[in-house]
Amino acid sequence: MEFDCKKYYSEYYNADIYGNFEGEDDGFYEVHHIDFNERNNRMENLILLPESLHKKVHSVTKTVRRDLDIRMIPFFNEPLVNRIEQIIKFREETLKWYYLKRYMGSHKSEEIKNISEIIKEYNIMCIVFYKPELRIFENDY
């Protein structure tokens, strides 16, 4: 039977991650393998991402690999430069989810909490103690 990383993530952090993401693009939450190896299910290798961001991470990575294979000098390879710019943009977005994961690790609660509730708490913590730019929803506060 295939390993259910979403279930593992949910139980590990005692979080309900089965609802919809309430960001710009609606969608579900998905668990991404950081090293792109779907067999590496160690918790360090897993990260919760909204579906739309997860898809972007995969599509950009795929095209960068293809563009690199062409072996054109990167500076003059316009499509590759555009992809690298996208990587930087998506990296900033994924970093927020990485910090959320760290927050979830240090604030595990006894009762199951909904992910949107956890995100709200995390955003407040960002403003009060941390870096406001790492908030997941920018417009809530």
Ligand SMILES: [Zn+2]
């Ligand atoms: Zn993935």
